[in-house]
Amino acid sequence: MERLERLVVLLREENQRQNLVAEKSLDYVWQRHLADSAQLLDYVPRETQPWLDLGTGAGFPGLVIAAMNPDWDVVLVESRKRRVEWLESVCADLKLTKCCVKGARLEQVVSFPAAVISARAFAPLPRLLNLAARFSTPNTIWVLPKGRSAAQELSELKKSAQSMFHVEQSVTDGEAGIIVGRYRHKPRRKA
Template identity: 40%
Template sequence: MLSVREAMQPEIREKLDQYHAILKRWQKTINLVSPKTMDDAWSRHFEDSLQLLPHIPEDTQTLWDLGSGAGFPGLVIAISRPDISVNLIESDTRKSAFLSNVSRETLSGNVHVRNDRLEQILNDLPPPDVMTARAFSSLLKIFTMTQAVWELNENIVFVLPKGRNVSVEIDEAETKFQFDFDEKPSTIDDESCILIVSNLRVL
């Protein structure tokens, strides 16, 4: 059976390898990811992001990645799906500079780095088709922070990597919101999952 790396198109693999090399270079001066994950960055960060791809609808045109940080999963998705216009929302100026550098060097013209707080972005961009966020915040906070956006597009889908506390987060979010969800097992971590949320509305 082919590995994730072997199965992907050569040009995509080359761009992700470029991204990996830039990450290693920048990590020396900026704490982009946990230092202890760098030796296994391909699995811990790249493959962890790539596993979201099957859960992003084929007809997706626009995607927001909240609190993009080092670009996982948003920038990996953008490189792998050049047909999607991806907004990477990151308030940290240095991390935004890193994201811009990777998108330039990998010639990823579908990437738009937004160096601002989410609250400012809400009024500047039309609602996306998909939202992603990795290690950003709880479900309740994500839904609350983005309410002004998803109320304008009832078809928004959230594709969110979540950890062992996902059930607690779901219960907490259900005190304020109603939504459909599907938990898909992570292919990287037995204690994690990919949570797909749709039909979000206020109780």
């Protein structure tokens, strides 16, 4: 709890310098950002790592996962320099030595087998799967908070991919959904 409380303080301070989250969302930061991130742990077996969080932005959900599980390997991918600097300073402040910030576009990050892949507001689902498939193994669990568009985004996938995922209702927003599943893809052959 102390790490999460400190994260809220750091978030409020930094949000004055750069727009990490919508100002109004800070009025209910525990529900909107922390609990919304923490609920993803319900879909992942204990000790499942490494956790890869794509387009982490202000650190949601990845930074919350790392703060709640400081012994886990968590990789945060963020391309915006100022956010990367802030994320690195938060990891140092919270002593999250196993949380690594990759300051690059996802396309530039070296592939590794992720046990969990999360992305809160990264890209539409088909593009997200295409970009991140190289980090996925047959056992990788995908947990993708998609808000009110979850069912719609899932319906836009090819039928073969749709069957690999399902939508869970968010506990923090009755109208929001989380896409959960395992993505078994066939790697493209190089010409």
